[in-house]
Amino acid sequence: MRNNPLIPYVLIMAFGIGLIFFMSFEGAADKNSADGDTSGETVELSGEDIAKASCISCHGGDLNGQGSMPAIAGLDADHIKDFALNGSPSGAMPSILKSEAEAQAVADYISGL
Structure with missing residues (x-):
């Protein structure tokens, strides 16, 4: 088990999937701020x-x-x-x-x- 060459790759893959998962939640939370609207209300245009x-x-x-x-x-x-x-x-x-x-x-x- 100590010399198994796949373990580092599996750990890196698991870390990457976890990182993508948590970053997607952060992106969903910042959706309104990307539009310039941080209040959660819609901006009405004239x-x-x-x-x-x-x-x-x-x-x-x-x-x-x-x-x-x-x-x-x-x-x-x-x-x-x-x-x-x-x-x-x-x-x-x-x-x-x-x-x-x-x-x-x-x-x-x-x-x-």
Whole structure:
């Protein structure tokens, strides 16, 4: 048993598995701090912030259209909210928001432009 060459490898493997196991718990605990949120509460973004993150890449920086994408600035809030939640019927625009509150905030911001 004293000269068994596998014992160091088995011990190193056991130590590595244990280390991975305990580090995964540490990572799960630090999940919110990686997002910058240490309070455990969700941070709500304004309609302008969400529109800048989600809409300007296709509809242009001023939301007045870009390339083949239509202008959306000043459209009806209900129309914008419906498209943000469900996408376009033709499938040209995917649904980009999942929350009713976010969609309403974005619709209010864009319709007010």
